[in-house]
Structures are given as C-alpha cells and as structure tokens.
Amino acid sequence: MPKLLNLIDSHFQNSNLFAHLPIFDAIYYEGHPEGKIQKYKAVREDQECLLLALSIIRQEEDVIWQSAEDFLKASIIEAASRMHGVYTFDLLTFDIQKEVKTFNYNELILLLINHSRKLPPGEQKLIKYSSAYGILQKLVVEDWGKVTLKTSVDVFKQKPQHLDAVVRQLFRLGEFSHKPLIVVIHDLSSQPIYDPTDKIQQDLLMSAVNKQAENTMEFLPEVYIQDKNGVRELLSQSNVK
Numbered sequence: 001m002p003k004l005l006n007l008i009d010s011h012f013q014n015s016n017l018f019a020h021l022p023i024f025d026a027i028y029y030e031g032h033p034e035g036k037i038q039k040y041k042a043v044r045e046d047q048e049c050l051l052l053a054l055s056i057i058r059q060e061e062d063v064i065w066q067s068a069e070d071f072l073k074a075s076i077i078e079a080a081s082r083m084h085g086v087y088t089f090d091l092l093t094f095d096i097q098k099e100v101k102t103f104n105y106n107e108l109i110l111l112l113i114n115h116s117r118k119l120p121p122g123e124q125k126l127i128k129y130s131s132a133y134g135i136l137q138k139l140v141v142e143d144w145g146k147v148t149l150k151t152s153v154d155v156f157k158q159k160p161q162h163l164d165a166v167v168r169q170l171f172r173l174g175e176f177s178h179k180p181l182i183v184v185i186h187d188l189s190s191q192p193i194y195d196p197t198d199k200i201q202q203d204l205l206m207s208a209v210n211k212q213a214e215n216t217m218e219f220l221p222e223v224y225i226q227d228k229n230g231v232r233e234l235l236s237q238s239n240v241k
Contacts, residue, residue, distance in 0.1 A: 010126040017093040053184040083145030095131035164204040180219035192227035
C-alpha cells in the first residue's frame with residue numbers, strides 16, 4: 001500500500017467538496033468503500049474522523065455529467081498514449097456546472113503527462129487543474145501507457161422526496177466506526193435536489209438523522225448537504241457559509 005497523502009498539503013481544503021466544511025488538520029483519501037462513495041480519514045483537533053462523501057446529480061441532468069465524463073475519458077486516453085507505465089487516476093471532485101464550457105482538457109493532458117514522468121512506481125500525486133482534483137498513482141513501469149479513470153458522481157434516480165435514502169446509505173457504511181462520523185452529500189445539479197419547502201423530504205431527512213443520533217453513544221453525526229444554494233448541516237439545522 002502506498003503512503004497516504006495528506007491532501008491538506010495540496011490545498012484540497014479549498015476544493016468545492018471541502019471548502020465549506022469545518023477546517024481539518026489533515027485529510028487522507030482512502031478510496032471507494034462502495035460504489036461512487038468516497039472514504040476519507042479527516043483529523044480535527046487531534047481527533048480522527050471518518051468522512052464519507054458522495055457527489056450526486058439529478059437523473060434529468062445526467063447528460064451534463066456524461067458529457068463531462070466523456071471529455072475526461074478522452075483526455076485520459078490521449079494522456080496515456082504519451083505516458084510510460086500503468087496508472088490509476090481517481091477524480092475526487094470536479095465542478096461540472098462551472099467547467100463544462102470552459103475547461104481546457106489539453107492543459108489537463110499535459111499536466112498528467114508531466115507529473116507521470118516524475119512519479120516513482122507505487123507513489124501518488126494529487127493533481128489539480130482549475131476545479132478538478134484527482135489522485136494519480138503509478139502502479140508499474142512499462143514501455144507503453146495505460147490510465148484507469150475512476151470517477152465519483154452518482155446519478156440520483158429517485159424522487160427528490162427520498163433524498164434520505166442517500167443519507168441512510170452513508171450511515172450504514174459508517175455504522176461500525178467508533179470515530180466521529182461526517183457525511184457529505186455534494187449535489188452537482190443545476191436544480192438542487194434538497195428542498196427546504198418539501199415537508200415530506202425534510203421529515204424523512206430529519207427522521208434518518210435523529211435515528212442515527214439516538215443510536216450513537218459518543219459522537220453525534222454531522223451531515224452536510226451542499227449544492228448551488230449553499231451548505232447546511234442537518235442535525236443542527238444550521239447553514240454554513
């Protein structure tokens with residue numbers, strides 16, 4: 001296993017995924033425990049926390065994400081043709097609404113190629129270009145190049161009223177942890193799924209959060225939902241600037 005990168009050192013706290021969350025002393029990416037869900041180890045005031053994050057987009061807007069993903073895949077294929085070795089590239093976050101018309105994929109290609117030349121086998125590097133953050137890892141040296149792209153956007157196919165299903169899924173993954181649990185749902189939709197005027201949605205969300213809080217012996221869960229309208233923490237019912 002490669003040594004985990006402290007993403008704070010590469011200013012990941014400024015990404016659109018973490019910018020409005022509490023300040024951490026360290027953030028370590030630990031991969032995908034299930035589907036598109038990301039697992040992080042976050043350290044705050046000497047307390048290690050389990051942070052689970054999931055980026056989602058409405059099914060009606062899936063075409064926007066598919067378009068961005070197609071461009072990313074094409075960029076990865078082009079970059080790989082000029083690299084030597086086998087790599088993985090985990091895309092951690094990408095502001096598709098902001099970047100879909102302005103993102104310069106040629107610059108990302110050159111960035112990947114340049115970093116690949118300096119990366120020893122088994123090592124990782126956080127790559128940042130505009131709003132895109134991803135971890136490039138070199139597996140082995142070869143005369144040819146191959147890069148496997150891993151993305152982290154899930155299409156939300158249910159009715160908006162059932163946003164609590166995502167919260168419950170993340171709670172289930174963190175239920176056996178003895179560390180403080182932080183859940184982040186990052187909605188990339190142009191029309192946010194979270195709707196404070198939808199009473200059914202709000203009641204279901206609070207039921208899920210309150211049940212988790214009741215079953216937690218030591219640390220209350222923190223549940224953040226962020227979208228184009230801002231960030232709110234559900235248990236405290238507070239908006240985050």
